[in-house]
Amino acid sequence: MNHLNVSKESAAFWRVSISNPPVNLVNSRFIIDMHELLDAAEADSDLKVIVFESANPDYFLAHWDLTDDMSLLADHPEPGAGPKFPFAFMDMVVRLSKLPALTITSLRGRARGAGSEFVLATDITFASRERTLIGQFEMTAMAPPGGGAPSRLARLIGRNRALEVLIGAEDFTGPQAELYGYVNRAVPDDELDEFVTAFANRVARFDRTSLIQLKQWVNEITLPEDNELQPQGEAFGEALSRPAFQNWVTEAFARGLQQPGELEENLGAKVPLSTQPE
Numbered sequence: 001m002n003h004l005n006v007s008k009e010s011a012a013f014w015r016v017s018i019s020n021p022p023v024n025l026v027n028s029r030f031i032i033d034m035h036e037l038l039d040a041a042e043a044d045s046d047l048k049v050i051v052f053e054s055a056n057p058d059y060f061l062a063h064w065d066l067t068d069d070m071s072l073l074a075d076h077p078e079p080g081a082g083p084k085f086p087f088a089f090m091d092m093v094v095r096l097s098k099l100p101a102l103t104i105t106s107l108r109g110r111a112r113g114a115g116s117e118f119v120l121a122t123d124i125t126f127a128s129r130e131r132t133l134i135g136q137f138e139m140t141a142m143a144p145p146g147g148g149a150p151s152r153l154a155r156l157i158g159r160n161r162a163l164e165v166l167i168g169a170e171d172f173t174g175p176q177a178e179l180y181g182y183v184n185r186a187v188p189d190d191e192l193d194e195f196v197t198a199f200a201n202r203v204a205r206f207d208r209t210s211l212i213q214l215k216q217w218v219n220e221i222t223l224p225e226d227n228e229l230q231p232q233g234e235a236f237g238e239a240l241s242r243p244a245f246q247n248w249v250t251e252a253f254a255r256g257l258q259q260p261g262e263l264e265e266n267l268g269a270k271v272p273l274s275t276q277p278e
Helices: 028-043 071-075 088-097 114-121 149-157 159-168 174-180 189-204 208-222 226-240 243-254
Strands: 004-008 013-018 049-054 059-061 102-112 124-135 185-187
Touching: 004 028, 013 028, 013 189, 028 071, 028 088, 049 059, 049 189, 059 114, 088 114, 088 226, 102 114, 102 189, 114 124, 114 149, 124 174, 124 189, 149 159, 149 226, 174 185, 185 189
Parallel strands: 013 049, 049 102, 059 102, 102 124, 124 185
Antiparallel strands: 004 013
């Protein structure tokens, strides 16, 4: 796998490090890698817990790669037998959310847009208190979030706060995200790795059948129906062709989008448009 490094800490506990320099963008190769990982995880009868972390301390998953034409996915077999959505990313996060094993995000760095939606599809998130920035910046680009964030966030943090996150389109620090319930807990950065590992090892000692049953019961109450997500993906796809979005893309790339630097570091604090949307 190109962007995922899997370390099997034990038969029951896998650690997955995400690495897609320079800023850990979500792209077609990442989606293919994730489906390969999910294939292996679903087939493993010993696996109980997976921890996702980033090899880049500044970026967990920056956002979707706006230069990716998804051509790699054209020849990639359709994974699984579940419902298909307009975007392969949504297929992947839906599948991730339903994985029998418990999934934990160890969040250090920036997770915006599709990066935030990946985090929301995992079961538990422990975040670096000092080094986390998470949010849904899409409205600054004149588009609604299209990877399930409206459905997942509203269930997770409530209607009013979800609207603030989604429409305000600003970054949330670790303590702010903890306060809102966007993440489970904000942990001092120098304690995060040890804390997450201890929690994962604890889960790995429990009975797998009981763990799967518990997760299924919670899923039935809390996960959105698959058909609820499709209109969100379609609306996002329509927004990508609008002049306002194209203008945003042009200016954002001119200012350094998708490269380390001031714009990517502070994307949630900016609306990088010199002209008003139509």
